[in-house]
Amino acid sequence: MRETSLPWCLGGDFNAVLWDHERTGLSNKREMEHFRQFVDDGSHIDLPLSGNKFTWCNNKEKVSFSRLNRFLMDVDMLGRFPTLRQHNKPKVSWDCPPNGWFKFNIDRAARDCLGHLSIGRVLRDDFGAVKLVFYKKAGWGDANLAEVLAVREAMILFAASSWVNSTSIIIESDSSKKELKFGWQIVVGTVIGFFGAAFGSVGGVGGGGIFVPMLTLIIGFDKKSSTAISKCMIMGAPASTVYYKLRQRHPRLDMPMIDYDLVLIIQPMLLLGISIGVTFNVIFPDWTVTILLILLCTGTSVKAYFKGVETRKRETVLKQVPVSVGINLYEANGLCKGWKVIASKGDEGTNWKGYQLVLCCACGMVAGIVGGLLGIGGGFAMGRLFLELGIPPPVTSATATFGMTCSSSMSVVEYYPLNRFPVPYALYFIVVSVIAALIGQHTVDKLIRLTGREPIIIFVLPFTIFVSAISLGGVGISGTIEKIEQNAYMGFENLCKYEG
Known part of the structure; x- marks a missing residue:
């Protein structure tokens, strides 16, 4: 030049x-x-x-x-x-019409069966200027009726506008609703979701590390929708598992299979750590999270495997390992003075020192931070901690699953009003996860009765964590490669500037 x-x-x-x-x-x-x-x-x-x-x-x-x-x-x-x-012109999420034309972008909101309808419209000219924005309730009906009403209302409103000097109009639907259609994606996703829910419920880890990659790579949902549907599946599987375990008793003690005191000890500090971990997830670049995820899940699965080998040899592990006591002062004070015990361990007394309580709180905090940072949930952390405490594998699985039921159900309640997931897909995969969890629990219980050995559950835990590491790691690596090709920024983020 x-x-x-x-x-x-x-x-x-x-x-x-x-x-x-x-x-x-x-x-x-x-x-x-x-x-x-x-x-x-x-x-x-x-x-x-x-x-x-x-x-x-x-x-x-x-x-x-x-x-x-x-x-x-x-x-x-x-x-x-x-x-x-x-x-x-504003072409980030909108394509301009030809010169002299107007364009109506319509959208509708409706429940998947019958329910209250809402429709909205935005009219722009060929220069991209917004001429009209309108929203109204549309009565009662289904999603298809809402779409038809939105188109009709847009045409009537355009024809009645005296200031419009053109008869040329384009009507474009912004509706992103995904209808449930059976195909090879649903078949493959059902098979993967079934085994993920079965192994996740048995190991007490939920299975989110398998659900999210399946929903993203096979079904075709975006990451936000995949996470929301995964929470629905995680809610269904633990709920059915808890219902199944409510009728069972501790394998060696006269107490329920679910150790409610243990959940009360671990859950508060774990939730606090998860909140901190989510903040770190915003700051840390994706490639760092992917590396940490692969390293941690691989190391955890290997350690859990050797724990299963050790338990298989000894059948009962009696260790005095610190427990994460969280913020519940009643439980912490009881453990410190010796009048509260971890009943499911079978200990006659549990005398906790001050430094042990501090260490326990740190364990719960670190477990929560790791879960929030890597997005693997509390099941992975609780399952490993309970095993290190010497809790029998069946009690570990049942107690960790009970803890996940509350958190996952709260997430679903928050996602539903925001329309973060298509209800037909969510209901379908909830049914799949419920059936898979019941079959998985029934199968493992039969194997334990036949073999008389509980480490079967411990071997399921490292297998599920290892598969989750591979699947989530694969998704993370592919996203990192895509960012490299786009020359995108890959450093640490500023939390105050985050707009996601």
């Missing part, structure tokens, strides 16, 4: 920004400085942009916007066209 004496202008996607305000979140400083140096060395003029200040969106769970499209020119070109301007 320096060798020509003619005026010139170069426009397109430069895949880089000049300034910090041209990209949300943290920018690649080195890349930005190189591009700015290129513009300064050539004395290029960056044509100002009006309208939407961003030209690109990553369309990911953590939304990021950037200005990648621009026009560069020399002084002669700007001198010949002094009124030259660049305007960016």
